[in-house]
Amino acid sequence: MLYDAEKKQDMLDTLNNRVSSIVDVCVSLIQEGYIPNKNKFNKLSWTTIMIGAFDNIDVLSVEQHNKLETLYNKVMTL
Numbered sequence: 801m802l803y804d805a806e807k808k809q810d811m812l813d814t815l816n817n818r819v820s821s822i823v824d825v826c827v828s829l830i831q832e833g834y835i836p837n838k839n840k841f842n843k844l845s846w847t848t849i850m851i852g853a854f855d856n857i858d859v860l861s862v863e864q865h866n867k868l869e870t871l872y873n874k875v876m877t878l
Contacts, residue, residue, distance in 0.1 A: 803857045803865055811872060815851045818876075819844065839878075846875045 822844045826836045853868055860868065 803860075808854055808857060812851060812854050814876070815847055815854065818847050819851070822847065843875075843878050846878065850875055 822840055826840055826844075829836045850872055854872075857865065857868060
């Protein structure tokens with residue numbers, strides 16, 4: 801089932817921006833001599849997993865689309 805292309809692209813853009821932000825924060829912390837906590841790495845991991853999921857969302861069923869959107873909303877609140 802095809803997923804709305806515009807919505808898919810919006811979500812991918814948001815996820816990619818979030819990855820960039822997390823990496824920027826981690827780099828800044830490391831440059832200042834701090835070690836980023838595991839929460840930053842968990843956010844980065846889940847966000848990159850979601851990018852892969854949304855890249856391949858067209859092969860999923862409608863029920864799986866809904867579950868993926870729910871997971872997306874949960875990941876975005878981390």
